[in-house]
Amino acid sequence: MERFERIAPAGSELPLLLTPASAGEPVMMALARLRAQIDTALITVGGVLLRGFDVPSVDAFKSFAAAFGHDLLSYEFASTPRSAVSSGVYTSTEYPAHQHIPLHNEQAYTRDWPMKIWFHCVKAAPQGGETPIADSRNIYRRMPAAIRERFAAGLLYARNYGDFDLPWQDVFNTNEPSQVEAFCRQSGIEWEWLDDGALRTRQLCQGVEHHPLTGEAVWFNQAHLFHASGLQPEVRESLEDILGVENLPRNVYYADGRPIPDEVFDEVRAVLAEETVTFGWQDGDVMMLDNMLVAHARTPFSGPRKVVVAMAEPHGNRSTSGSTFGSTSGSASRSAFGSGASSQPLDCLA
Numbered sequence: 001m002e003r004f005e006r007i008a009p010a011g012s013e014l015p016l017l018l019t020p021a022s023a024g025e026p027v028m029m030a031l032a033r034l035r036a037q038i039d040t041a042l043i044t045v046g047g048v049l050l051r052g053f054d055v056p057s058v059d060a061f062k063s064f065a066a067a068f069g070h071d072l073l074s075y076e077f078a079s080t081p082r083s084a085v086s087s088g089v090y091t092s093t094e095y096p097a098h099q100h101i102p103l104h105n106e107q108a109y110t111r112d113w114p115m116k117i118w119f120h121c122v123k124a125a126p127q128g129g130e131t132p133i134a135d136s137r138n139i140y141r142r143m144p145a146a147i148r149e150r151f152a153a154g155l156l157y158a159r160n161y162g163d164f165d166l167p168w169q170d171v172f173n174t175n176e177p178s179q180v181e182a183f184c185r186q187s188g189i190e191w192e193w194l195d196d197g198a199l200r201t202r203q204l205c206q207g208v209e210h211h212p213l214t215g216e217a218v219w220f221n222q223a224h225l226f227h228a229s230g231l232q233p234e235v236r237e238s239l240e241d242i243l244g245v246e247n248l249p250r251n252v253y254y255a256d257g258r259p260i261p262d263e264v265f266d267e268v269r270a271v272l273a274e275e276t277v278t279f280g281w282q283d284g285d286v287m288m289l290d291n292m293l294v295a296h297a298r299t300p301f302s303g304p305r306k307v308v309v310a311m312a313e314p315h316g317n318r319s320t321s322g323s324t325f326g327s328t329s330g331s332a333s334r335s336a337f338g339s340g341a342s343s344q345p346l347d348c349l350a
Contacts, residue, residue: 004051006279014133014277014294015049015287016041027053027064027286038288042116043213046135046293049279050286058308061120061286062089070312073114085308092119092131092298092307101298102225103134103272106291106311109157109222111188111205111318114311115212117291122306124281129301131287133294134275136218140208142271143219147264151207154255155223158202158248164239165249168199188318204255206317211292218292224269226252229262281307 004017018034030053041048055061065088066072072088084090095101107113119131140148161168172180177193184191184201192200209220228236228251239248254260276297289296291311 004049004279006277008277009138009275012135012138012275012277013045014135015047015279015289016045018048018050020052023052024054025052026060027055028060028067031064031067042288042290043211043293046137047133047287047289050288051282051284053284053286055120055284055286058085058089058120058122061118061308062086062310064286065089065116065118065288065310065312068116068312070116073311073314075311089308089310092309095298097125097129097302097305098300100300102230102269103132103276103295103297104222104225105136105218105220105295108220109205109226110203110316112314112316114291115313115315116311117289117296118310119285119287119289119296120308120310121281121283121285122308123304124283124285125301125305126303127301128299129305129307130278130280130299131307132276132278132297132299133287133289134272134277134297136220136293136295137216139219139271139275139295140217142274144267144271147267148208150254150264151221151223153207154204155207155221156202156204156253156255156257157222157226158246158251158253159200160243160247160249161199161201162249164243209292209317211290212315214293216293219295220292223252223260224265224272226250227260227262227265229265 008014018037020030021033027050030050034050038048055064062072074088075084075090105113106117159165161171168180169175172183174180180199181191183189187203189201189203194200205221207221207223209218210216211218224230228240228245228248231239245251252260272295278299292315
């Protein structure tokens with residue numbers, strides 16, 4: 001029997017552990033007998049960990065993920081650096097090993113996201129490098145009511161691409177401004193070309209959501225990653241002095257464009273910490289999550305580590321009226337951004 005140790009809040013079942021019927025059972029051969037159990041666990045528990053199966057290659061992992069019936073997705077409108085391992089399979093976020101990546105639901109800073117996400121541990125780090133997870137339903141329930149209500153009106157994400165963040169060419173996978181504009185227009189993103197050719201965008205997105213199958217409310221945003229309070233204090237001070245608050249690489253505001261106080265994120269981060277589930281990776285592990293029901297993170301590590309990721313089953317709320325998230329009036333625009341000479345208004349968010 002596989003040994004499985006984890007640190008988790010009381011009552012948590014995350015992740016459901018699945019093990020081979022016999023030693024060395026290939027993960028693809030196991031899928032037929034496990035599929036129903038996995039499908040049920042994803043919408044109840046939120047995620048599964050397959051441990052002890054034979055996963056001989058990244059291609060085998062890719063085949064396993066694709067076998068759930070949806071095309072694997074490319075990584076579009078990126079917020080972090082990744083590299084493609086093969087079509088539809090990417091490295092996990094390529095931040096330096098000493099950095100902690102906070103809990104987040106994949107692409108919850110946009111209005112389009114994957115419903116399913118898979119992680120495959122090719123090589124576990126000798127120290128650290130876990131992928132902590134947390135139940136987004138429990139985060140929502142535990143979050144102070146005043147914060148839930150304010151975030152339910154929506155969040156306005158602001159990004160300035162360039163020297164201090166990912167260049168827009170990498171984020172949008174193109175060197176053509178016209179293609180950037182077409183993507184933004186289709187995605188309900190306001191864009192602004194600055195005098196030096198730099199790009200600034202903002203988008204009104206959800207702060208909370210409801211799962212399309214279960215109807216449950218979930219905490220679903222990346223505000224704590226985008227807000228300036230997520231920076232190291234000395235880095236934040238330097239960037240604000242050099243660039244000005246409106247030109248920070250990324251930030252987030254209330255739906256009406258007003259600043260969100262740092263103290264709000266102290267409470268948000270405390271709730272996330274209380275709901276965190278942590279376990280060590282083993283070589284060959286495969287974890288599958290419902291991306292709306294379960295958030296994920298990364299702890300610092302030392303030594304070699306390789307974890308690859310696949311995503312599938314696109315979902316979103318672009319067909320929802322922007323009024324669902326509150327109003328973005330002209331005055332709200334000016335609160336978050338200055339006026340630019342070449343900009344596209346937030347016209348429809350649809």
